[in-house]
Amino acid sequence: DAKTTQPPSMDCAEGRAANLPCNHSTISGNEYVYWYRQIHSQGPQYIIHGLKNNETNEMASLIITEDRKSSTLILPHATLRDTAVYYCIVRVAIIQGAQKLVFGQGTRLTINP
Amino acid sequence: DTGVSQNPRHKITKRGQNVTFRCDPISEHNRLYWYRQTLGQGPEFLTYFQNEAQLEKSRLLSDRFSAERPKGSFSTLEIQRTEQGDSAMYLCASSLRLAGGSTDTQYFGPGTRLTVL
Numbered sequence: 001d002a003k004t005t006q007p008p009s010m011d012c013a014e015g016r017a018a019n020l021p022c023n024h025s026t027i028s029g030n031e032y033v034y035w036y037r038q039i040h041s042q043g044p045q046y047i048i049h050g051l052k053n054n055e056t057n058e059m060a061s062l063i064i065t066e067d068r069k070s071s072t073l074i075l076p077h078a079t080l081r082d083t084a085v086y087y088c089i090v091r092v093a094i095i096q097g098a099q100k101l102v103f104g105q106g107t108r109l110t111i112n113p
Numbered sequence: 114d115t116g117v118s119q120n121p122r123h124k125i126t127k128r129g130q131n132v133t134f135r136c137d138p139i140s141e142h143n144r145l146y147w148y149r150q151t152l153g154q155g156p157e158f159l160t161y162f163q164n165e166a167q168l169e170k171s172r173l174l175s176d177r178f179s180a181e182r183p184k185g186s187f188s189t190l191e192i193q194r195t196e197q198g199d200s201a202m203y204l205c206a207s208s209l210r211l212a213g214g215s216t217d218t219q220y221f222g223p224g225t226r227l228t229v230l
Contacts, residue, residue, distance in 0.1 A: 032216050034218075036221075041226075042223060042224070043115070043117075043204050043206075043221035043222050043223045043224045044156065044204070044206075044221045045115070045221070046115075046218055046219070046220060046221075049216070049218065085155075087155060091216070098144060098161055098163065098168065098169070098210070099216070099217075100146070100158040100161065100169070101146075101148075101156070101158065101206075101219060102158070103155025103156050103157070104155055105154075105155060106155055
């Protein structure tokens, strides 16, 4: 089911931009790319999603390549509280338009002081 | 705080006992999902409700598991005759699908951590 590939771990210095890559080479034309993160022992937190255009919100920016086969999540000014596991997810349709999230292993991002 | 609440937050039980977890979604959300997460793994989909109807169940949801959403609001997940392999974090998520909308975002609760001794 999982159709995304992410590096298992990354480090970033506090205050710098964290760029998390994701490959989703088999993505279909109507599938969205979602990003969630999970801080230890908490539920996953929604960050951002996109279809084909770049997106930005108060948490992050999402850059999707023109062929939609990969994307990058950007945390512009990483803080220690951004240390978490980041999941890139291509949603899988199940029934009546609902979509289950298929989580892979994610990227463990560590922000260093 | 996403607005999705789960109770209890932690549950320790002995093998063979029954346990029940509750999820209260964001109030206007018509869709509710249950996921399970074991140590070191990402969450795995278990089941999905649209309003009170359970529309999809994963093969992970054995006969010992049952989920309900009786009035289309809160949901319960019951595990009968618990086994040690049931030890995991059980996560609930909810979303609002609007007519004509192309996607809906799932918001997760804090989870219920089950330990079966």
